[in-house]
Amino acid sequence: MNTTPQRDEERVLELLQAVERRSDVTQRHLARQMGVALGLANSYLKRCIRKGLIKISEAPANRYLYYLTPKGFSEKSRLTAKYLAASFAFYRSAGESCARALKECEARGQQRVLLCGVSDLAEVAALRALEMDIDIVGVFDPRTERRRFLGKPVWRNLSEALPFDVCLLTDTQADRGVYEQLLQTFGNNGVKVPDILRL
Incomplete structure (x- = not known):
């Protein structure tokens, strides 16, 4: 029943929530959390970095740390509110x-x-x-x-x-x-x- 833009926003929200919970999250873990293929998770991650929602820094042993930017926190809040409003509307209908x-x-x-x-x-x-x-x-x-x-x-x-x-x-x-x-x-x-x- 989800339209493509709705599902897209849900995946971005899942990604932002996962990064907020754990900055040393791996792309494999993100893919599992989002229920998508590794390549698709990587694509969402790159898009969020380009939009300035997530900041990346290198850690030892060829690993990366991901952080939500202030813009990322704001976007996560907006998407959460939108998701909850849609959920309440669905349950009411x-x-x-x-x-x-x-x-x-x-x-x-x-x-x-x-x-x-x-x-x-x-x-x-x-x-x-x-x-x-x-x-x-x-x-x-x-x-x-x-x-x-x-x-x-x-x-x-x-x-x-x-x-x-x-x-x-x-x-x-x-x-x-x-x-x-x-x-x-x-x-x-x-x-x-x-x-x-x-x-």
Whole structure:
């Protein structure tokens, strides 16, 4: 769901935070922290140095020390505030979207809900379900290795799932094909999609 500029800013923020925590950080460590290839981490580091966000100095044994400049501290603060604002906006929108979907389930008498997809959206849906007469029976997600999520069982195979009345799509990476597969399996009344997913 992230756009490229958003992901770019998130990576810069991750880099600035890593350098602030530890000035003797290696580029390999930065790459691991950011979840990117070594070359991409190096590219972000060079860009931050060019922009004056990070200062570099040589240390013994062919090592480098990285420091945030005042401009780097300022940029880290700005990006942190922007990230938090976007996160709060997502949770607010997701909460409203999940509440609408769950209210429709509740109105139909569909009280046992299976979440489809381990995600932030699944967490939001589970929290909103607490406000209603809805029981989240567990989560179906064939791609996860998790066995439990939010105190509920996670199944990789639908045949293992507890009985449920409706499945609520909470996979934020799902495309139209995933939705159509669920429709073929459970029919129109057996699948609910929060409108935040725009499927």
